[in-house]
Amino acid sequence: MKTIDSLGDLRGKRVLVRSDFNVPLDGTTITDDGRIRAALPTLTRLTDAGARVVVTAHLGRPKGEPDAKYSLAPVAARLGELLGHDVALAEDVVGPSAQKTVAGLEDGQVALLENVRFDARETSKVDAEREELAAELAALADAFVSDGFGVVHRKQASVYDVAKILPSAAGDLVLKEVESLSRATVDPERPYAVVLGGSKVSDKLGVIANLLTKADRLLIGGGMLFTFLKAQGHPVGSSLLEEDQVDTVRGYLETAAANGVEIVLPVDIVAADSFAADAPHQTVPADSIPDGTMGLDIGPESGALFASKLADARTIAWNGPMGVFEFEAFAAGTKTVAQGIIDATSAGAFSIVGGGDSAAAVRLLGFDEAAFSHISTGGGASLELLEGKELPGIAVLTD
Ligand SMILES: Nc1ncnc2c1ncn2[C@@H]1O[C@H](COP(=O)(O)OP(=O)(O)OP(=O)(O)O)[C@@H](O)[C@H]1O
Numbered sequence: 001m002k003t004i005d006s007l008g009d010l011r012g013k014r015v016l017v018r019s020d021f022n023v024p025l026d027g028t029t030i031t032d033d034g035r036i037r038a039a040l041p042t043l044t045r046l047t048d049a050g051a052r053v054v055v056t057a058h059l060g061r062p063k064g065e066p067d068a069k070y071s072l073a074p075v076a077a078r079l080g081e082l083l084g085h086d087v088a089l090a091e092d093v094v095g096p097s098a099q100k101t102v103a104g105l106e107d108g109q110v111a112l113l114e115n116v117r118f119d120a121r122e123t124s125k126v127d128a129e130r131e132e133l134a135a136e137l138a139a140l141a142d143a144f145v146s147d148g149f150g151v152v153h154r155k156q157a158s159v160y161d162v163a164k165i166l167p168s169a170a171g172d173l174v175l176k177e178v179e180s181l182s183r184a185t186v187d188p189e190r191p192y193a194v195v196l197g198g199s200k201v202s203d204k205l206g207v208i209a210n211l212l213t214k215a216d217r218l219l220i221g222g223g224m225l226f227t228f229l230k231a232q233g234h235p236v237g238s239s240l241l242e243e244d245q246v247d248t249v250r251g252y253l254e255t256a257a258a259n260g261v262e263i264v265l266p267v268d269i270v271a272a273d274s275f276a277a278d279a280p281h282q283t284v285p286a287d288s289i290p291d292g293t294m295g296l297d298i299g300p301e302s303g304a305l306f307a308s309k310l311a312d313a314r315t316i317a318w319n320g321p322m323g324v325f326e327f328e329a330f331a332a333g334t335k336t337v338a339q340g341i342i343d344a345t346s347a348g349a350f351s352i353v354g355g356g357d358s359a360a361a362v363r364l365l366g367f368d369e370a371a372f373s374h375i376s377t378g379g380g381a382s383l384e385l386l387e388g389k390e391l392p393g394i395a396v397l398t399d
């Protein structure tokens with residue numbers, strides 16, 4: 001991959017940086033700023049070099065038009081605090097405000113463009129539409145640095161197309177992530193265990209087919225476990241479910257059995273009456289979730305089972321919390337798995353935590369980040385790398 005050094009002397013140059021600032025928010029309060037902090041090395045390196053830094057990023061999944069709920073204003077404020085000087089936020093993506101903000105930048109200053117997904121062309125499946133937005137972004141800069149590792153699996157204008165127009169390089173975060181994750185993709189030490197959870201079920205079910213050819217054990221928790229339970233013929237109440245994936249998942253179970261890959265499913269579930277922090281709840285066997293209740297965490301027996309399957313692993317990748325860890329009552333499964341991974345790491349395993357929410361869970365639940373071998377800022381991106389896929393936002397930076 002091309003590095004920032006390859007861009008030459010950047011003093012006085014306008015450098016467009018794609019960062020991943022898709023941080024968890026509670027209203028306008030950032031509940032975990034890990035992704036912003038992870039972006040700082042590249043940003044300060046560029047400002048130290050005298051560049052005029054223009055950052056583009058997304059937040060959430062707005063519908064291709066401005067939506068105040070997804071404004072990057074809280075991010076601009078936090079970034080300014082962390083950098084120690086104000087970060088101007090343009091009111092639009094590439095319009096008059098963006099152009100004026102960039103024109104006002106001095107050497108060594110940083111500005112942020114408003115949520116790039118406020119422009120429908122960013123995520124368009126039509127090449128020409130993305131290319132048009134990429135050209136407008138490129139017109140704001142002299143060079144491009146791709147540093148939003150969490151989004152390099154997206155073939156989007158600010159990630160992929162713009163890199164084809166400007167002299168481009170991978171930022172330090174992207175380089176570090178790719179190097180660390182390669183320990184799990186290039187000849188991993190075995191047993192290799194992958195723990196999957198979270199709520200982006202449709203995104204993540206697809207990765208299982210590929211992981212079945214790479215990992216020795218797959219531990220399934222979080223929102224996707226219910227599609228597995230359903231595939232085994234069990235009731236799941238009103239839990240998260242991808243009904244149209246049930247047959248596919250049944251196929252995964254068969255393939256795993258035929259290939260000698262162990263799929264470990266929870267044996268008990270914490271089922272709640274509703275999706276709320278104070279919802280009445282009970283622990284029930286995984287094969288009999290009562291009607292009208294929803295599974296919001298794996299149960300204690302499952303936690304112990306998962307920990308035992310991690311204890312002798314030599315490589316571990318974890319993506320997605322085991323339950324709704326944001327609510328204290330449903331955080332135990334995620335805590336037990338995090339502790340299991342930490343114990344295995346102390347015993348010599350190489351461990352990767354992937355996913356904005358998983359990394360946030362580790363910090364919010366009070367675990368020491370240094371107790372894991374690598375905490376990735378990427379969710380889908382780290383998973384796709386683990387699957388062995390070529391990521392568009394990486395491929396485009398390769399000579
Ligand atoms: N059983 C469940 N039902 C509903 N939501 C769940 C369940 N288990 C976990 N979650 C939710 O999953 C969310 C995290 O899922 P996600 O797939 O986004 O994780 P991630 O891969 O770490 O993050 P990202 O893809 O954003 O980097 C958390 O907010 C958590 O509350």
Ligand SMILES: O=C(O)[C@H](O)COP(=O)(O)O
Pocket residue numbers: 020022060061150151154356378379380381
């Ligand atoms: O949170 C993430 O995983 C990245 O920021 C990508 O977001 P997306 O899944 O909405 O493309």
